[in-house]
Amino acid sequence: MKTAILVTGGAGYVGSHACKALAAAGYLPVVLDNFSTGHADFVRWGPQVKGDIADSALVAETITRHGCAGVMHFAAASLVGESVSNPGLYYANNVGGTLGLLEGMRQAGCRSIVFSSTCAIYGDPGTGPITEATAQAPISPYGASKQMVERVLRDFHTAHGLNSICLRYFNACGASEDAEIGEMRDPETHLIPRAMMSLLGRIRDFAVHGSDYPTADGTAIRDYIHVRDLAQAHVLALGALFGGKKLGAYNLGSGRGASVLEVLNEIERVTGRPMAKVSGARRAGDPPVLVADGALARQELGFTTRHSAMSRIIESSWRWHLKAHGAAAAPQAALAA
Ligand SMILES: NC(=O)c1ccc[n+]([C@@H]2O[C@H](COP(=O)([O-])OP(=O)(O)OC[C@H]3O[C@@H](n4cnc5c(N)ncnc54)[C@H](O)[C@@H]3O)[C@@H](O)[C@H]2O)c1
Numbered sequence: 001m002k003t004a005i006l007v008t009g010g011a012g013y014v015g016s017h018a019c020k021a022l023a024a025a026g027y028l029p030v031v032l033d034n035f036s037t038g039h040a041d042f043v044r045w046g047p048q049v050k051g052d053i054a055d056s057a058l059v060a061e062t063i064t065r066h067g068c069a070g071v072m073h074f075a076a077a078s079l080v081g082e083s084v085s086n087p088g089l090y091y092a093n094n095v096g097g098t099l100g101l102l103e104g105m106r107q108a109g110c111r112s113i114v115f116s117s118t119c120a121i122y123g124d125p126g127t128g129p130i131t132e133a134t135a136q137a138p139i140s141p142y143g144a145s146k147q148m149v150e151r152v153l154r155d156f157h158t159a160h161g162l163n164s165i166c167l168r169y170f171n172a173c174g175a176s177e178d179a180e181i182g183e184m185r186d187p188e189t190h191l192i193p194r195a196m197m198s199l200l201g202r203i204r205d206f207a208v209h210g211s212d213y214p215t216a217d218g219t220a221i222r223d224y225i226h227v228r229d230l231a232q233a234h235v236l237a238l239g240a241l242f243g244g245k246k247l248g249a250y251n252l253g254s255g256r257g258a259s260v261l262e263v264l265n266e267i268e269r270v271t272g273r274p275m276a277k278v279s280g281a282r283r284a285g286d287p288p289v290l291v292a293d294g295a296l297a298r299q300e301l302g303f304t305t306r307h308s309a310m311s312r313i314i315e316s317s318w319r320w321h322l323k324a325h326g327a328a329a330a331p332q333a334a335l336a337a
């Protein structure tokens, strides 16, 4: 019989890819999702329960019914800008909701959790590679809510013996190779999907947010990591918990920075379509440079990226957007380029 894993937020972007990776590794993912931003047709690898992580009785009942040996916790509100205008939602859902989840796990006797954290807990730490020891100074309620949950998890380890690994992702991107699942949000705020939606005529207000950063081409630099690599890191982290690891926190990035213009140039190359690179104002709260030092995840989890070359990220994302938006097919040469 397959080992069942509760996946909160498994109908979302990263969570659905984790379910796919869990199934490939021989687990049965059991999705708990309230479908606030998730998609029912992304739940393909195991049963789904519609409900809220804050409902500890539902969590306990679901874990017990399916015999879940561990939890992957993706469910959260995760838009930085929205968190600034509506912080109550972020503290209630991300911190309060997680307390409900942890209470349900405690009731059901489930002691292992892998948590989706973020590089936003570091705030604006300067231009060097970010290690796990870099000072944490979140500048948005979203980042603060994730930092709080990391603290809660350490306290629950001390008090209740709950074992946890926090995975601090940098910029998740890309889609499954078969274009089965990918990024689809409303509203969409992220660079790569917005650029592609603009190419497909789905949005008309695409702009480069800031061309006056202290970087070589003036645009902000991020560390883009393919969602398939992130999913694999979750499977490795779960295995580490099952192997006796008690607490951990790891940065997950490719270790390489790419500027907004570099990403857009690669999108033009892969799609064969020119982008209008309109310069707009900086977006509030955007740090100039965020790049991961991934050494600790490599050493302790054996994690290396396999799919995070920018060309592969863009190719998979473009295939997904062509399918998801049902647009006229791209010229064949575009994908072959
Ligand atoms: N996408 C990124 O670049 C990125 C970067 C760093 C961290 N993260 C974190 O990874 C996780 C997944 O992000 P994503 O991009 O897949 O987001 P997403 O919005 O696609 O997925 C979140 C899922 O959680 C569900 N959900 C939200 N609140 C819930 C609740 N109270 N109860 C039950 N289900 C709930 C939503 O319906 C959705 O299916 C989040 O915790 C996010 O903060 C994402």
Ligand SMILES: O=c1ccn([C@@H]2O[C@H](COP(=O)(O)OP(=O)(O)O[C@H]3O[C@H](CO)[C@H](O)[C@H](O)[C@H]3O)[C@@H](O)[C@H]2O)c(=O)[nH]1
Residues within 6 Å of the ligand: 078, 080, 118, 119, 120, 169, 170, 171, 172, 189, 190, 191, 192, 194, 195, 206, 207, 208, 209, 210, 220, 221, 222, 260, 283, 286
């Ligand atoms: O239409 C757009 C959208 C984005 N950008 C720029 O592209 C870069 C990447 O932006 P994204 O919105 O794709 O990603 P972020 O770096 O803002 O966000 C990521 O990092 C955040 C923490 O800083 C959160 O963790 C979030 O979930 C995660 O996607 C930024 O410089 C942004 O200003 C544009 O120029 N135009």
